[in-house]
Amino acid sequence: MSFFTRLGNWLSGLLDPEPPMSSLPDLRAARGSAVPAPAHPGPMIAPIPARPAPAPAAPPSRSLSSGRTRIHSAFDAGMPVENRAGLAGRARELDRLVEAVLEHGKHGIVFGARGSGKTSLARVFGDLADEAGATVLYNLAGGDIDFSELCRPYLVELLSIPGEGVRRADIQPLLAAPFDARQMATILAEQVRRPTIFVLDEFDRIETHATKTEMAALMKLLSDMRSPVRIVAVGIAANLEDLIEGHPSLRRHIVSVPIGGIETDQLKALLVRCCDAAGLTIDDDAAMKIARSAVGSPYHLRLFGANCAIAASRAGRDHIDDTLVQQGLLDAYAEWAALSPRAAALVVDLQRLPKATTMAIAVICLAAAMRTRIERGDVTLVLNEDGHDDATIAAAFAALSPILHASAIEGSYYFDDTLAPQFYLLVYNRRIDPARIQPTGFDDLRNILVRGVHDQ
Numbered sequence: 369m370s371f372f373t374r375l376g377n378w379l380s381g382l383l384d385p386e387p388p389m390s391s392l393p394d395l396r397a398a399r400g401s402a403v404p405a406p407a408h409p410g411p412m413i414a415p416i417p418a419r420p421a422p423a424p425a426a427p428p429s430r431s432l433s434s435g436r437t438r439i440h441s442a443f444d445a446g447m448p449v450e451n452r453a454g455l456a457g458r459a460r461e462l463d464r465l466v467e468a469v470l471e472h473g474k475h476g477i478v479f480g481a482r483g484s485g486k487t488s489l490a491r492v493f494g495d496l497a498d499e500a501g502a503t504v505l506y507n508l509a510g511g512d513i514d515f516s517e518l519c520r521p522y523l524v525e526l527l528s529i530p531g532e533g534v535r536r537a538d539i540q541p542l543l544a545a546p547f548d549a550r551q552m553a554t555i556l557a558e559q560v561r562r563p564t565i566f567v568l569d570e571f572d573r574i575e576t577h578a579t580k581t582e583m584a585a586l587m588k589l590l591s592d593m594r595s596p597v598r599i600v601a602v603g604i605a606a607n608l609e610d611l612i613e614g615h616p617s618l619r620r621h622i623v624s625v626p627i628g629g630i631e632t633d634q635l636k637a638l639l640v641r642c643c644d645a646a647g648l649t650i651d652d653d654a655a656m657k658i659a660r661s662a663v664g665s666p667y668h669l670r671l672f673g674a675n676c677a678i679a680a681s682r683a684g685r686d687h688i689d690d691t692l693v694q695q696g697l698l699d700a701y702a703e704w705a706a707l708s709p710r711a712a713a714l715v716v717d718l719q720r721l722p723k724a725t726t727m728a729i730a731v732i733c734l735a736a737a738m739r740t741r742i743e744r745g746d747v748t749l750v751l752n753e754d755g756h757d758d759a760t761i762a763a764a765f766a767a768l769s770p771i772l773h774a775s776a777i778e779g780s781y782y783f784d785d786t787l788a789p790q791f792y793l794l795v796y797n798r799r800i801d802p803a804r805i806q807p808t809g810f811d812d813l814r815n816i817l818v819r820g821v822h823d824q
Contacts, residue, residue: 435647435681442645443674458489461625465493468623469565469598470500475587475618476600477571480627481737482786485666486602489627490567493600502563503529510573515582516546518574522566523555534559549582553589556597564597572603584618591621604786629664629738632656638666639673643688646677650688657693661794663737668790675700698800704791705802711771711788715795716802718767728756728764730796732772732781733789742772742781 461478468474476493478486494504505525509518523542526534539555541547556564574580583601590597630638636659643650658676662669676696680688688696705712718729728751735742744765751761765772765781771788772781783789794800 436678439646439648439674439677439681442642443670443677458485458492458627458630461489461627462493462496464623465489465600465625466496469493469600470497470502470563472623473591473596473598475591475598475622476625477622478600478602478625478627479572479604481665482604482667484627484629484664486604486627487569488666489625490569490600490602494565494567497563497565500563502565504565504567506567506569509568509570512575513579514546514576515548515552515579516542518568518579518583519547519552519586526560526564549585549589553586553593553595556590557593557595560595560597562596566597566599567602568599569602571601587618588621630666631664632659635659635662635664635666635669639669642670642673643677648677648680648686648688650676651690654688654690654693657690657799658697661697661790661797661799663734663790663793665737665790668787671703672697672700675703694800697794698804701791701794701800701802704787708785708788711785712791712802714768714770715788715792718792719795721763721767722760724756724760725763725767726796728761729768730793732764732768733792733796736783736786737789737793741775741777744779744781 465476465478469476478490480486494506497504503526505522507518507521520543523534523539527536527539536543538559542551542555568583571583574583583599587599590599636655639655639658640650643655654676658672659669661672673696676688676693679692679695679699680686683692685692701712718726721729728747731751732742732747735747748758748761752758771784773784774780775782795802
């Protein structure tokens with residue numbers, strides 16, 4: 369069966385999706401070109417300590433809050449992982465960052481889609497760097513912050529570290545007035561003697577071009593001055609150019625670490641471990657359905673898994689089967705729809721379009737799920753070879769236009785809600801029926817009020 373036949377069947381709901389294995393899959397690779405083998409035979413995941421046997425089922429009067437708390441703690445979809453054991457499927461990316469930054473003294477730029485695990489990777493890397501004797505300092509970027517405001521917290525932190533050698537008198541001018549990249553680099557090169565890493569998360573949220581320019585200059589100057597200070601920037605982007613646009617000279621001094629989709633088997637293994645931590649078991653087929661529905665995203669995997677686990681808790685069960693998966697996916701969709709009503713309404717409306725158009729939209733969503741930014745040329749190439757004409761492709765992009773926007777790079781697009789593609793594919797593959805979602809309305813509120821009156 370050809371790739372395009374499989375793609376058509378898959379996106380028509382006859383087959384389950386399998387995200388590409390590479391971090392940044394090239395849609396054109398599906399045309400038959402060879403794909404390099406992975407650098408490692410499998411994920412390097414620390415073993416989970418043996419857990420005691422689950423306690424016998426408690427009577428119906430047991431506290432639900434403790435069970436729900438355990439579930440939320442085990443899946444924790446909204447928070448980065450805290451240790452290597454939770455960093456599923458990122459062994460190669462972690463090795464690349466460690467080797468380049470800790471061993472070769474380069475700066476690092478970690479980029480990918482929202483929910484792909486960028487911050488988790490940076491945190492685990494920071495733990496490894498700390499174990500290796502480096503000082504690791506974290507900061508968040510965002511908005512119209514200027515360069516001085518962005519860097520000053522690092523200087524203040526350096527002052528508080530015993531034995532670091534940074535004296536207040538030397539950096540006082542930078543604490544009291546604006547400064548530029550050269551002043552910052554000079555102070556760091558002269559005062560900092562031990563390996564030090566500045567982790568700068570949400571780098572993409574910096575709106576001021578001058579701030580990005582100064583940060584790029586700081587990286588280059590620190591390398592030129594042979595300073596032991598290195599910067600690891602983390603941000604949402606489809607490729608390196610989105611983060612270092614206009615600064616090609618930086619390429620000599622940085623390592624780029626793209627964070628793409630995780631293989632389905634690795635997502636499944638992560639799900640099983642989360643279930644184990646929550647004191648639950650899960651059918652193999654049910655686990656595979658959740659893993660495939662996540663389309664490479666650890667965030668969606670944890671979100672879907674958490675909702676399925678909560679559905680099991682509500683039913684008083686400690687085992688997740690296909691029925692609970694169906695309910696959990698529906699609950700996860702409802703949760704997303706409540707926070708993104710415009711995108712959710714569009715997802716439902718898109719299902720009424722002709723089949724060829726909805727499939728083209730599915731390919732766009734697949735590209736977005738794995739890459740964040742969509743290259744129209746790549747999508748067109750795949751769809752043309754599968755028999756879709758340019759008019760259908762144009763209709764697909766037009767239909768998505770309320771939530772899909774053209775980027776500054778010609779021919780590229782991005783979703784304003786980067787979580788949306790998986791939810792479109794969830795509906796497209798008929799894993800849920802959005803019509804079953806009952807939005808909270810007057811009747812629900814009236815029932816709540818009636819119950820409240822009767823309870824008094």
